[in-house]
Amino acid sequence: MERELSSALAVQPGDRRLDERPLVESLRRGKPEAFERLVLAYQHRVFSIALRMLADRGEAEEVAQEVFLRVHRSIRDFRGxxxxxxxxxxxxxxLCLNRLKSPSRARRVGEAALMRMADAHPNPGARLEASEMEAALHRAIGELDGEQRIVVVLRDVHGLAYEEIAAALDLPLGTVRSRLHRARMELKARLEPFLS
Amino acid sequence: MSCHEARELFSAKMDGFLTPAERSALDRHLQACADCSREWQRFSRTVGLLRAVPEARAPAGFGRRVLEAATRERWPRRLLRRVFVPLHVKLPLEAAALIAVSTLVILLYRQPPEFQRAAGPPVPGVTAPAAESPGKVAPYGARQEPEAAMEKGQPAGKEEAVPAERPSVGGRTDVSREARKSAAPAPESKVAARAQGPFHLVGLLRATSRETLDSQLGDLVKQVGGILVRDADRVGPGSIVEVIIPREAYPRLLAGLRQIGDFTVETRAKAFPDQVRIGIRIAN
Incomplete structure (x- = not known):
């Protein structure tokens, strides 16, 4: 048991080689250290997806925390x-798509939020060096509709496989492919001035 | 391949999903079409930019805050879950509760006679008096009144009440002796008294001849086709005799007892079953 846990805990955050089975078993048994390990392993990935989707660090943190709390509450129902x-x-x-659809949020988030997306670089020094292209890219991502944005964020920013995206979004594979292609083409069009 | 068809394949080319035939067709088109070639360059650069976006890092202390939040919401949920949800807790609790309730029911049923009587079927005969109430005949299922239809013509004066100080009659002779020995209630005698079976009739016999009593009683029971159970080797004063006879033999037994001496019915059931159990106390 301890060995299993140790092997699960040994993975680095975001490591895709993570053998989830011992971690899931430990989580189901209500092991606090297993939950801690889950948070450590996925906090950056979850936060990053939320940030790229919402373009607001505060909102992204709220969503990321809610993600882990939901997992904590319902891990016993996870069927594997x-x-x-x-x-x-x-x-x-x-959670991100629900936030994007919220009418109150749509009113609140404007150009300022899109600008903050460009400022979302973790390193303040690097933020100053961020190119205009990078800022434009983040702005263009933020201008995609939510359904397209999540596909681009999961596939191109975070490198998920098509199948995993289809499973996470509960979409047919073909829908994922077409949505991703439309999103990329739209981004290309928005970045046209910077690409020529 | 048209330009539209070619551009529709950009993502598949980017992700390496093209078949060899599609790839060669697209490459041929891109070599021949400057616009599509430029579009492809822009497309691939866009995707390259997206893939170069670094993964954002969660704010410092984020993990700790999540764990604290999980801990805060954990205890009431954990309490509820442990009481109601997990089988490894719920099943033993339910089993323990079932055992406790069953034990309680058994104890309640077995210990107080009132519960036994309330729970059990009506006893057709006379319940033998318990030792804790010496001198009193248990009234349940019996009536302390002159004999009824089966003994017509019996003088009412003979149906006198049993004196209060008289020892009670037990259904089992050894139990009855124990009961007589101790006027004070004892736990053992209580248990024994509860174990006694009911007599359908209890009477007091004052024999004319104590010397011939034993043989006379034995002969009489034999004649009426009954069974005699003595509490001693020989029936004598103070003895308790249990007689079991067929119901139809009761008049003959009664007549025979009155030839042996003075027999007084003390208690009797309203109706007799096929086999009637009679307790005969031999007077001193």
């Missing part, structure tokens, strides 16, 4: 039919 990471991405995506 999908990967634990896919489940995490599904919750994150759903």
């Amino acid at each position: 039919e999908a990967k634990l990471s896919t489940w995490l991405y599904a919750i994150t995506s759903r």
Whole structure:
């Protein structure tokens, strides 16, 4: 048991080679250290997806925290039919899309929020060096509609496989492909001035 | 391949999903079409930029805050879950509760006679008096009144009440002796008294001849086709005799007892079953 846990705990955050089975078993048994390990392993990935989707660090942190609390509350119901990471991405995506659809948020978030997205670089020094292109890219991402944005964020920014995206968003694979292609083409169009 | 068809394949080319035939067709088109070639360059650069976006890092202390929040919401949920949800807790609790309730029911049923009587079927005969109430005949299922239809013509004066100080009659002879020995209630005698079976009739026999009593009683019971159970080797004063006879033999037994001496019915059931159990106390 301790050995299993140790092997699960040994992975680095975001490591895709993570063998989730011992971690899931420990989580189901209510091991606090297992939950801690889950948070450590996925906090940056979950926060990053939320940030790229919402373009607001405060909101992204709220969503990321809610993701982990939901996992904590319902890990006993996790049937293991999908990967634990896919489940995490599904919750994150759903919470982000729900926020984007909120009418009150749509009024609140304006150009300022889109600008903050460009400022979301973790390193303040690097932020100053961020190119105009990078700022434009973040702005363009923020201008995509939510359904397209989540596909681009999961695939191109965070490198998920098509199948994993389809599972997380509960979409057919073909829909994921077409949505991703439309999003990329739209981004290309928005970045046209910077690409020529 | 048209330009539109070519550009629709950009994502598949980017992700390496093209078949060899599609890839060669697209490459041929891109070599021949400057616009599509430029579009492809822009497309691939866009995707390259997206893929170069670094993964954002959660704010410092984020993990700690999540764990604290989980801990805060954990205890009431954990309490509820441990009481109601997990089988490894719920099943033993339910089993323990079932055992406790069953034990309680058994104890309640077995210990107080009132519960036994209330729970059990009506006893057709006379319940033998318990030792804790010496001198009193248990009234349940019996009537302390002159004999009824089966003994017509019996003088009412003979149906006198049993004196209060007289020892009670037990259904089992050894139990009855124990009961007589101790007027004070004892736990053992209580248990024994509860274990006694009911007599359908209890009477007092004052024999004319004590010397021939034993043989006379034995002969009489034999004649009526009954069974005699003595509490001693020989029936004598103070003895308790249990007689079991067929119901139809009761008049003949009664007539025979009155030839042996003075027999007084003390208690009797309203109706007799096929086999009637009679307790005969031999007077001193």
